[in-house]
Amino acid sequence: MSELLLKAKKANELTGLLGAASTAEKNRALKFISQALVTEMDYILQENNKDIEVGKANGLSDGLIDRLRLTEARITDMANALEQLTDLHDPVGETTFETERPNGLFLKKIRVPLGVIGMIYEARPNVTVDAASLCLKTGNAVLLRGSSSAINSNKALVTVIHKGLEKSSIPKEAVQLIEDTSRETAEKMFKLNEYLDVLIPRGGANLIQTVIEKATVPVIETGVGNCHVYIDETAEKSMGIDIVVNAKTQRPSVCNACETIIVHEKWANQHFTILVDALVSKGVELRGDDIAMQLDNRVNAATKEDWATEFLNLTLAVKIVNNVDEAINHINQYGSKHTEAVISETQSNVDKFFTFVDAAALYHNASTRFTDGFEFGFGAEIGISTQKLHARGPMGLDTLTSSKYIILGNGQIRS
Amino acid sequence: MSELLLKAKKANELTGLLGAASTAEKNRALKFISQALVTEMDYILQENNKDIEVGKANGLSDGLIDRLRLTEARITDMANALEQLTDLHDPVGETTFETERPNGLFLKKIRVPLGVIGMIYEARPNVTVDAASLCLKTGNAVLLRGSSSAINSNKALVTVIHKGLEKSSIPKEAVQLIEDTSRETAEKMFKLNEYLDVLIPRGGANLIQTVIEKATVPVIETGVGNCHVYIDETAEKSMGIDIVVNAKTQRPSVCNACETIIVHEKWANQHFTILVDALVSKGVELRGDDIAMQLDNRVNAATKEDWATEFLNLTLAVKIVNNVDEAINHINQYGSKHTEAVISETQSNVDKFFTFVDAAALYHNASTRFTDGFEFGFGAEIGISTQKLHARGPMGLDTLTSSKYIILGNGQIRS
CATH class of the missing domain: 3.40.309.10 (Aldehyde Dehydrogenase; Chain A, domain 2)
Structure with a gap:
């Protein structure tokens, strides 16, 4: 089985357990990751430097090199953002609607995680930590597929995320990086409806258009702003x-x-x-x-x-x-x-x-x-949706949830 | 320009006007359509009979013939359902969230129509009236693509819907039937992202799978229940x-x-x-x-x-x-x-x-x-979603809406 299939299957198997994780357990995991980012800073910077060197050798523009670059300040910002995320309201389990029907059935709608989220993104390695932490907070498993130009940085960041998760009760496979950055593997990921619940592309217009055109997994279109x-x-x-x-x-x-x-x-x-x-x-x-x-x-x-x-x-x-x-x-x-x-x-x-x-x-x-999740008061943002289904505008934690109807009866049958 | 493109473009042009239509205007349109269904009953039955004859000649099973058949009672049911729809709450314009930010910006999230909805469905002609009326009530334009086996019934029903709409302030092109039932045209419709906001397939597992595999327009997956x-x-x-x-x-x-x-x-x-x-x-x-x-x-x-x-x-x-x-x-x-x-x-x-x-x-x-929109108390249902994005379970009127953030300022700039 390919790396992609193995990891997607594993992510899918974890959805029940992640959906049942308590807010306290998830917050503890986020704190351990935050600490690991600080203690492993040298390792992250050293691996990031490999990407910078390759990028320079390949003639990447200064702007792109800057987007790729991690610094002590940027890693500290990531660690702080993880701490702040623990203070935000956990939407999972929230009742958003309830009613009692004339036949005595009691019906409620509760928020549940989406399940497995596929993130497809370009160079900025901070998306690795952002996306992983927002998915963790909402009880989702995430498959991260970054670009080859940031592969050393992304591997290092996911290694550090795993070090944090290993101290927590959340299995480390809740966050997995697809290390094979080939286009063929990305295109296979677009069609993994059996294991993935949604794809969120983040990057330039070309990337987003490719995902929309080729994916059979539902997509949340983000970002292009004219x-x-x-x-x-x-x-x-x-x-x-x-x-x-x-x-x-x-x-x-x-x-x-x-x-x-x-x-x-x-x-x-x-x-x-x-x-x-x-x-x-x-x-x-x-x-x-x-x-x-x-x-x-x-x-x-x-x-x-x-x-x-x-x-x-x-x-x-x-x-x-x-x-x-x-x-x-x-x-x-x-x-x-x-x-x-x-x-x-x-x-x-x-x-x-x-x-x-x-x-x-x-x-x-x-x-x-x-127009930004922080400015709107959501405390976090996984992207800005420009489509009309599911979520529109800055996407806070709520948008990483779906729902379940729970119906309580005492023997009701339909006549 | 093909029939499909002309109609899709027209539907798209109407979205602003339909979104601005008042609940009273939309309800009047629904009442006129309800009346037209009753006064044009003979015409509808006569056209439906053509489909029944063709179906029998083509050896359709008794079950399929029954699903295709309209009767006085069934048409009366449709007319009554339209009357009942006028009593339901109109979600468009509803404020679902509001907040004032520390910088004085006042932000609210309001429900708006999805825009243009593409319905792809199989034989049952009652879906034509169901879908058209739910889309009208929620200020959406709809492109209906039924199957060739029901084409005469669907044409007749849309003609009658137009008779009703002509008496109202809602343009009749809010409801349009794609009369070309070829597979090529359906596949073009799946990819009309420029004009369509969502596709809702209703029918057997094969139909739904085809739409999921081929569409680039966002899809709401419905219906298969194991x-x-x-x-x-x-x-x-x-x-x-x-x-x-x-x-x-x-x-x-x-x-x-x-x-x-x-x-x-x-x-x-x-x-x-x-x-x-x-x-x-x-x-x-x-x-x-x-x-x-x-x-x-x-x-x-x-x-x-x-x-x-x-x-x-x-x-x-x-x-x-x-x-x-x-x-x-x-x-x-x-x-x-x-x-x-x-x-x-x-x-x-x-x-x-x-x-x-x-x-x-x-x-x-x-x-x-x-598990049904009526049993859940939603009063209507456009399908039952089995995916996790946007809507899950029985889909009432709310699920045919998206949102807009409206932000009121007095000169705020970002520092």
Whole structure:
């Protein structure tokens, strides 16, 4: 039997036991892992360094090397996050609905773990610890399939996770790394419906698209964010500028950063130059439609492709519109259903925006950058869902659960 | 553009408008459709008769012909169900979570329609009206893809639904039938991620498996029920017999009927003959393991395949065990995660069964036949999910919704 099948089968066998584990047992396991990360720091850094060396030899960009790199500070952050996770509410076992039927049947719906979660992810090795800990807290088994560029780091981290688990009552096979990083093995994992309950891909658009196209196991689509800020006619000048600058430049490389702004022509006629001043001073390159280019010659021409692009850098597309309906249509045509914001003092336009824009998170008078499990108060996040089934938006611990109906009778039969 | 693409695109364009429709508007539309079903009864019966004639000429079994057949009584039932649907709570717009964050952002999570639902189903034409009405009530557009054997009935029913919708404020394209019933078109529909938010297959195991294997659109897996009743050592004699007879024989052709019974050896030693008497008198054929065959010579030998089979008829498999753990292992190995029951007076065994059996609905001292949206008090049901994502068990109106986060600010930016 292949490594994948052996590990998937083992994970599946553990689901009953993991679902029955108490919150205290799970928290103890998380604390032991947190401690192991600190005591094994040198070993982790040494193994991570192997990946960094290989990455440099292979000519990875500085940005990618930085995403791959672990440091004392980053490992300490991971260890602290594990400690914090022990304080969060454990959703497993919670009753979410109950009713007594006229025939005397007492029915309740309780939260249970999803079962076995397959994580498919790219370079950042911190996802290994994040995903493992969130799955442990919710009584799920997890199969981790990271990329070959982080294989030494991921092996080291899972070895350390196992050292922690060995001190706890949770079997160490609750967390397993698929060490074979070949594409063939990944594709087999996509179709392991017998053993896996869900796949969660985390990474670039290509990775996510591949999983959606090839998987037969249910997938939760995450992450791609082509987010817009619409500045309406009545938006307050400084609020519009501050929010756009923040949404674009505070951290351009993340999915909730803004990629296109849509500006009402009347607002633009008064304030566009000052907005462009503020953006350009932060290093933003603007690409706009004809009207935007006429309003300010620092705006370059946008292509149709620009409207659909998640730049993840300091490029920003600009469209000028005559009303909120044009803004809504543009967003629904080009957006990725992640996060959209409207800046306006006209309530009827805000209501329209909230009703007709189809996205996971909609903001009035605030930056798109708040779409995040921590900012929403969930305490943790396994990803941001951009699909409509099961979970939409930042995914907290609840989203790693399914349900069971428990029905108590005293001999009821159906007539 | 093909029929499929035209209709899918049209459905997708309507999602904003349908999501914004008021409960009163949607209920008026349902009432008009209900009336149209009654006034157009002769036309529907005449078109249904064409399918019946073709079916007979093609040698369809009496069972399949019966599933295909519409009658005055059946159409009246559909019309009444539509009336009843208007009384049910409309989940759209409901707030399911709200919080104020320390930075002053006010966040709420509201229910919204899923968007466009693709229904893929086999012969029974009543699914056409069921699915259309549940989708309408929840503000979803629906693309109906029935089987060629019911095409005349389905066309007639959708024509009548459109007559009803034309009197309402809901555009008739909210409900569209894909008239091209070729397999190629179905397979294109499975991959229409651009326009469809979810596929719900309803029918036999083969249909459902095909959709799971080929679809890239998210699927809700429904329906296959290999359900068990476990009679524990301490089960009351008459309760055990009554529940098994009811679960197996009250309506053997449905997914929540029992397919295998598992009997504790000590209970069997005392009561097995009386249980077999009761089952045989109802026409049940028993297929069991060696011990069951030794206990009663009316039991034939079971093959390994029998343990995994959803018979949907009066065949019943029988396994004798020494304890609840063996019962749980057998169920988790062969069950389809639909419905499982334990008959016992030993609370610790019931608790173990509830914790370790992995299924959508678990019963103590009641028949499996209650797993059904109406019996659970949901008032309606679009199917019974046997997967863990999004919805598990009988799917009421809530399960046809997704969510949106609405966040209200006064200029918040992220630091």
